[in-house]
Amino acid sequence: MxxxxxxxxxxxxxxxxxxxxxxxxxxxxxxxxxxxxxxxxxxxxxxxxxxxxxxxxxxxxxxxxxxxxxxxxxxxxxxxxxxxxxxxxxxxxxxxxxxxxxxxxxxxxxxxxxxxxxxxxxxxxxxxxxxxxxxMGTAWLTAYRMLFTKSGLKPGQTMLVQGASGGVSTALVQLGRAAGMRVWVTGRTDEKRALAEKLGAHATFPSGERLPGKVDAVFETVGEATWSHSMRALRPGGAIIVSGSTSGPNPGADLQRLFFLQLRVEGSTMGTRQELADLLTFVDNAGISxxxxxxxxxxxxxxxxxxxxxxxxxxxxxxxx
CATH class of the missing domain: 3.90.180.10 (Medium-chain alcohol dehydrogenases, catalytic domain)
Incomplete structure (x- = not known):
């Protein structure tokens, strides 16, 4: 064959x-x-x-x-x-x-x-x-588990997606918008940020730029290059959900900020069979392309x-x- x-x-x-x-x-x-x-x-x-x-x-x-x-x-x-x-x-x-x-x-x-x-x-x-x-089975399933199983976000809260154009990142933007989150995205180029806005991001920013406010959760697939920005972006009690480290696996932990602001760092890998079935139903019902x-x-x-x-x-x- x-x-x-x-x-x-x-x-x-x-x-x-x-x-x-x-x-x-x-x-x-x-x-x-x-x-x-x-x-x-x-x-x-x-x-x-x-x-x-x-x-x-x-x-x-x-x-x-x-x-x-x-x-x-x-x-x-x-x-x-x-x-x-x-x-x-x-x-x-x-x-x-x-x-x-x-x-x-x-x-x-x-x-x-x-x-x-x-x-x-x-x-x-x-x-x-x-x-x-x-x-659906890898990138979108990873994004679904990060958002709906791991983050604890509720509709109306603010999420930050680091990196605007990858498969998981674009899925997070589309799923977050459909679920009623306020979606912020960072990207290295005007083209990547324009794509995020086309997919439903409420606001986009150059990578590493100071944000206009704190966010409830950050979604990380980049790693070393964006980690310190992710830590600074969070409100007290917020969470970073990590499913990848494309720029490097060893970011500076910033432990003082982590414990003083009671931040949560959560790892996430792929998803279950039931999560995939739920994702398929959600995407179909929401009319997401x-x-x-x-x-x-x-x-x-x-x-x-x-x-x-x-x-x-x-x-x-x-x-x-």
Whole structure:
């Protein structure tokens, strides 16, 4: 079958290991289902897989793609939940110590067919296209959990999103606006800030600029470059919700501010199957159209990977079959 895969790990030149070609048809274990892929979205996790991060060398070749949308054998349209854990685990899947993601142990979704546990194929709402649904399982699910499960924000409160144009950031802007938050966003360029305003941000600011007031929660995916600004932006008792550190993982903690103002720092990773189902319903009911910055046929995947590495797009990158 057709697939886009990592032939081997390459830490220094990840795209050198990106291969577009043929892979064997997958076997379907008992309790699993084959999903014919119609659309799948690109995530930074795919770049890390090409680099060999979070995956053992003997797992290669590895088909890339953490999430996507497609159809079951009976024609049912589904969205993929990419967290695959211990079938005996009964709690929050993101806390399962044996959990893994597509592309870490199991082959991914950049292919004609992907095989997942039956419970990981969630019915797609009719109001979402396959391209829109394909962005839900990683970036949008991460944003949903950050906002609705972790932050404790209520409608009318003020949220700050650091970094205006990434997949998680654009999802936070659209979800926050739909949920009735006052949404502030920082961005490095006029173009990135204009995108945030188009998506519903009430106000945008250059990165690091002093804000006109304190915020109730900050949403962090950037890390070192924005951390001190995030700490200064919070009101007493506010929260920083962190799901990434693209600029570096070791920010100055500013512990005095943390304890004196009783701030809360909360980590957040992906989301549960139920959160994905709730997210799909919310997006459908609210009439949200997820921001897709670049849509390409899957055989042109290298163009999408290069765009992500170069920071040339805003919103999600989606591949279609």
């Amino acid at each position: 057709f697939a886009v895969y990592a032939a081997e790990p390459n830490a220094d030149a990840p795209l050198d290991s990106l291969t577009v070609g043929e892979r064997p048809e997958p076997e379907v274990p008992e309790g699993w289902v084959a999903v014919k892929v119609t659309a799948a979205s690109l995530n930074m996790h795919d770049i890390w897989t090409l680099r060999g991060v979070g995956i053992k060398p003997d797992q290669f070749p590895m088909i890339l793609g953490c999430d996507g949308a497609g159809t079951l054998e009976d024609g049912t349209e589904v969205v993929l939940h990419s967290i695959i854990g211990d079938p005996n685990w009964s709690g929050d899947e993101t806390l399962d110590p044996k959990r893994t993601l597509l592309t870490e142990k199991h082959q991914g979704s950049f292919a004609d067919t992907v095989v997942v546990p039956a419970r990981n194929a969630i019915p797609k709402p009719a109001g979402l296209s396959s391209v829109q649904a394909a962005v 997820p921001e897709v910055g670049l849509e390409l046929p899957m055989d042109k995947a290298e163009e999408g990977f290069r765009a992500m590495l170069n920071g040339d797009t805003a919103g999600k990158i989606v591949f279609t079959r």
